[in-house]
Amino acid sequence: MPPTTAVVTGGESGIGRATALALAAAGMDVGLTWFTDESAAQAVAVEIVRLGRRAAVARMDATRLSEIATAVDGLAVDLGGLDVYVHNAGGGPGGRLVDLDLQTWRHTLTLNLDAAFVGVQRAAQRMIEAGRGGRILAVTSVHADLPGMGAAAYSAAKHGITGLIRTAALELAVHGITANTVAPGEIATPMTGLDGVDPYTVDRPGIPAGRPGDPREIAAVVAFLASPAAAYVTGASWTVDGGMGLMGAQAAPLLTSDAWRR
Template sequence: MSLPLHGKVALVTGAGKNIGRAIALTLARDGATILVNGRVDKAAVDGVVGEIKAAGGNAIAAMGDVSDPAVAPRLAAEAEKQLGGIDILVSNAGLRRQTSFLDMSFEEWREILSVALDGAFLLGKAFVPQMVAKGQGGAFVAMSGISTHVGTPNRCHVSASKSGLEGLMRALAVELAPHRITCNALSPGAIDTTRAASAGPMPANRINRPIPLKRFGTVDEIAAMVRLLVGPEGTFITGQTIHVNGGEFLT
């Protein structure tokens, strides 16, 4: 039997570690060729590419800051030349900061929004035309987060960027439906990841809020949901925000 994603090409941004890495490995395991994106840590990106190839898959590094308007068109041109374009776009790249609203500068506000929200817009503008041209449908998944739904202090810029992502996916789900391109947001809860120093400690209201399943989620559980959304089983799911949080937030 052929692998369910055989012949598909996926771009996963922020894929050098944590959730992005798990998504890249999961999609590659099921047959997709992966463009592994990272902003500056080429060693981490090359490591993921190496893992995929060692397991018998196909992957190439695709370095660049997705908030830079020049990057997405360059990556799209490379994908078109080398792989014939993409079928799956996973906008996972994002920055986390903890700064109170009263102390937050406009520069920091824009920095956070530029990666998660502007980045998804720029990626969509560059890569969705490839999906349309292929005429085989496609999938666009943007990574949101529980913070925007529960209200987390000192992260209003992160919450705003993720709320914007969810709105973008709902609008594109309707607009791109004639092309059979599904668009969804995935909102993880507390996931066991390695936090960058810039993210600071986990906010107190996250630590004190109970998770009914009494554990953190894993990156593989998030990757499995992405795999569902972008695979043949997910073609009737669009315009949704999918929550994976152990019951911490109930819709």
């Protein structure tokens, strides 16, 4: 049975916005959470309605863990069910390992890993109660597999989400629920400072594709994994990075200074 309802966290911009619209275009009513920009979230809701689907909006601060289950429950009630849950909210400040204070470390893990646990757990509970199966997806990062300078806390959190989702895949399969992650590379979003920029106009010699990604290219993969066509895909991590992760051996000989260390 095709999914008809979806919740996307962090849905007011970037990958979350593109995902909400892709799921609506695929025939789902969509609930989305926002944190800083309610008007942007309401604008996404208007676009969902224009696609002929119902929309619901809720504020959620992913560092206030009690708000997450409340938001998931509220949106699911508004939509009349929950077939697809996309945990996309995340981010956080960087900092080199030796300089990183414990408060920043804990904040980043709460915002990313703890929030994912709470959201995924509540979505799974609702799906099991409904008995219709479902799809659970988490947007991670290439840093879930590849280290990055100044990304100790962020990378650790994204590694953790991958482990969480793979365990969910093992435990939830008996209920007809799949669980997968999508790991973007550099994407034209507010987080990368490229919001609203046409990625085809940005030169990235270090990426085989030669450019950053478009949020809609991430959303397309999420929409596939949320579809009946992906019923046999679970516990997988889908890297969508234009080939960035392949560049280690190719890029290293071309570095001409130690600037990357700083």
